Amino acid sequence: MIMSGLTRRLAIAALACVTLAAPAMAQDASTEPDTAMELGWVEGQADAPVTVIEYFSPTCSHCKEFAEDILPIVEETYISTGKVRFIMREWVRNSVDRTILTQARCLPKKNGLSYLKDIFARQEEIFVAAQVGTLPGTLQIVGTPYGITDREKLDACYQDMDIRFDMLEVEKSAEKYDIHATPTFIVDGTVHPATKAMMTPEGFTAFLDAELAKAAPETN
Template sequence: MKSFFICVFIVVTSLSVTAQDTTGSPAEQGIGPFIGEVAYGDPKAPVEVIEYASLTCHVCGNFAERTFPMLEADYIKTGKVRFVIRHFLLNRVDLAASVIARCGTEDQAQKMVKKFLETQEDWMHAEKPLDAIMAIGKDHGLIPMQMQMCIRNQDLAQKLIDMTKAGAEMYKIRGTPTLVVNGMVAEDKSYAGLKKMIEAALK
């Protein structure tokens, strides 16, 4: 894990070199980045489900496509669950996608995180993954200069690294996705398994 974080810093530096020089930061221009919780549902919901996910994790992508919609319909939209996605970085492409996902507003972050998870096969295996990642950002209202500044923003990258380290230390995470229901790590990540934990927490 330590060697991975060293590699992340190298990647951030290399990405910074490729970006064009611009003036001002996205934050100074009032357009991001968003560094709060990427969350769905009522913030006052009685149950909180946290997913530690990598945007390049195939199992995370399957979860987003198959399990999340059922949780959303039965528990999130009904006000019973607040669902939080936290980044758990695994590789350089994951880092780039996570940075772009956080480059805009809270609403844009919510939509882009879901989009990256649901369309992994399209952008991960593109001839130029970074271009494909930035194309998704553009589709969600980000402008090239804004994304270039986010790629160069090492403070943003550090926050994502810290999020990964905190999850690894707090919940002993060794793989993604890791689901946490009201502080308890879920052993069964299926809809049925999560439903059982959620229903128990609601009692």
């Protein structure tokens, strides 16, 4: 069954992400196999010159800021124009994250992404619900437009072993990149923990422009 709540200590800890501003780190493997790229919620064309993987947590306040203030601009300016392929992958920090993500993964990919955006919009409400033991009811309200209309369906998603195996594969991918903070971005095998400069629309678009410049073919 779904956990009915969090301790106050865990709920407070969920309000903040791990400290920003760690340096970028290159990994041994420069790219992932194509089959691994579908480990998440994908937006954009497969042949986009730059693919960005974001590791996020539903209870991360910085991830909420990115989803609401920056991602819409990225979707309009870079993803819809074929410049960037964007992949969201979870990094589970607590039981609330796990419960939310089993619901998101229960849905078709497009609906799952919309559900996660709705979760970010109600993040403060979810923190309160976790504290007072009403999280399942709150998630049912969020999930109702997507067909998660009652506690039975909520629990079925939570207990689905196929979903848990998918989440385990994502966890393995996070270990490969040594993820330890959210949000963290991966481009061409290089890890970019979010910095304060990146966490603004202007800063993140400058980051994408620099990555696109690296990916541009050289001309004589």
